[in-house]
Amino acid sequence: MRTDALLSQYGYCSRREAARWVKCGRVQYRGEVVHSVGAKVEAEEVLVDGEPVPFVHGIYVALNKPVGYTCSHKEEGELVYDLLPAQWLCRNPGVNTVGRLDKETSGLLLVTDDGQFEHAMTSPRRHVPKVYRFTTSAPIPEAAVAQFASGEFLLEGEVVPCRPAELEITAPCAGLLTLHEGRYHQVRRMLAAVGAPVVSLERIAIGSLCLEQLQLAPGEWVEIDPALFSR
Ligand code: URA
Secondary structure: OEHHHHHHHOOOOOHHHHHHHHHOOOEEEOOEEOOOOOOEOOHHHEEEOOEEOOOOOOOEEEEEEOOOOEOOOOOOOOEHHHHOOHHHHHOOOOOEEOOOOOOOEEEEEEEEOOHHHHHHHHOOOOOOOEEEEEEEOOOOOOHHHHHHHOOOOOOOOOOOOOOOOEEEEEEOOEEEEEEOOOOOOHHHHHHHHOOOOEEEEEEEEEOOEEHHHHOOOOOOEEEOOHHHHOO
8 A cells, every 4th residue: 555545544644744754764664764745555564653553453441341431432521542552543443342341330241343353243133242241239139140041021112032151149239140242321221120129230251251361450452363253
């Protein structure tokens, strides 16, 4: 691709500004300084300011989302994108979260610039299990285990029952819930419906990817291999 196209696609500067970057000798290709914005380059062999182009083949990361951050590009307040390198938002395509977590939910969130990956992971036909750890303000009734597993549990205002979900009660007011779909506020709504409103909620696993193994402090992210989720 052209050098100016590369600089703009990977979020360094606009195509118009690329001339200045090149003129200042900031771009090297195969060990030589690039002198023309029209010079054809392969991203893998480019250095900008002496550094390789990051995530040449796409961005796939796992973020430990802290409570209080919103999964949106445009809402007020703190956004999950504030936790990621600003250059990622200037890339084309830019980054998006794979599905969403509520502002008050913490835990494992995938971020990618690969629209196909995002779509495949959130498709209703794809039932990647997601595990949530929660606490509640009232004891969780034993009967909820069978209700949630039945495949007949109806959320208020909905006509299609929830897919069977696995509930493990680990303490009177705490547990783990594994979902195979992603409806709006699903964990909170399911638990509220059985009389155990959620106090805290954290997603601890998506498929075989576990937050604990990643050892991320809240707000930290790490690159992942998207093949982890291929079938
Ligand atoms: N269920 C919820 O209620 N909230 C989330 O953020 C994710 C699942």
